[in-house]
Amino acid sequence: MKIHVFETSEQLDQYAAELFIDLIKAKPDAVLGLATGSTPIGIYAKIIEQAKQNNVSFGGVTTYNLDEYVGLPPENDQSYAFYMNQHLFSRIDIPANQTHLPNGMAEDPQAECKRYEAMLEERPADIQLLGLGHNGHIGFNEPDGGLSGPTHVVQLKEETREANARFFASMDHVPTEAFTMGVGSILKANTILLVVRGSDKARIVKEALTGPITTLVPASLLQTHPRVIVLLDREAGRMLE
Numbered sequence: 001m002k003i004h005v006f007e008t009s010e011q012l013d014q015y016a017a018e019l020f021i022d023l024i025k026a027k028p029d030a031v032l033g034l035a036t037g038s039t040p041i042g043i044y045a046k047i048i049e050q051a052k053q054n055n056v057s058f059g060g061v062t063t064y065n066l067d068e069y070v071g072l073p074p075e076n077d078q079s080y081a082f083y084m085n086q087h088l089f090s091r092i093d094i095p096a097n098q099t100h101l102p103n104g105m106a107e108d109p110q111a112e113c114k115r116y117e118a119m120l121e122e123r124p125a126d127i128q129l130l131g132l133g134h135n136g137h138i139g140f141n142e143p144d145g146g147l148s149g150p151t152h153v154v155q156l157k158e159e160t161r162e163a164n165a166r167f168f169a170s171m172d173h174v175p176t177e178a179f180t181m182g183v184g185s186i187l188k189a190n191t192i193l194l195v196v197r198g199s200d201k202a203r204i205v206k207e208a209l210t211g212p213i214t215t216l217v218p219a220s221l222l223q224t225h226p227r228v229i230v231l232l233d234r235e236a237g238r239m240l241e
């Protein structure tokens with residue numbers, strides 16, 4: 001595991017964006033695993049900027065997102081499909097049919113999980129971007145006595161709904177379930193890029209990276225992966241040695 005701590009958020013964004021741009025330059029048909037939340041927004045902005053500056057095309061790139069809320073259509077501005085269009089897809093030259101998220105409106109959620117997982121099996125990500133929840137969740141894999149390996153539907157914990165409520169009109173509007181890649185799906189990626197910002201996540205960063213490997217801290221399972229790159233701002237890294 002390589003851990004980089006940055007003085008400023010902008011330096012972190014710049015570094016992360018370069019990793020993606022360099023990958024696409026070397027491999028124009030790269031498969032990217034993408035994430036949502038507040039953490040990646042600055043990274044996407046830099047990717048858009050660097051792609052323009054370096055004339056890098058996303059025409060051959062394929063993307064798979066980690067998760068999506070159950071019950072939100074892509075037109076809902078809180079869906080992750082809407083977020084991805086707003087922050088990245090509409091601003092690069094990627095064909096829409098090469099971008100993938102679980103379908104939040106799927107009539108048969110179990111069939112949707114299978115469909116999504118089959119695509120991931122066929123084309124594992126070259127790099128998977130991840131944020132980190134305050135309770136150690138990755139994607140929407142919540143702390144639990146056991147974790148599902150493949151893509152599945154989860155009941156969101158109250159603390160996760162509360163953390164994400166800031167984006168919704170009220171707590172009642174926050175969905176109770178989500179589709180998420182499982183930890184098994186995530187660990188299939190060739191390289192994992194975990195990005196964490198902020199003092200409020202310093203404790204969980206320390207637990208996840210240096211504590212015991214346990215399903216009660218889903219991100220701690222990343223310790224079992226051979227190629228993990230962790231990017232932290234100074235605040236998120238303050239409890240590490």
Ligand code: GLP
Pocket residue numbers: 035036037038039040066067130131132133134137138139140160164
């Ligand atoms: C949500 C997402 C996660 C994300 C987490 C942290 O629960 N499903 O993928 O990592 O929030 O979000 P933020 O980056 O806004 O702190």
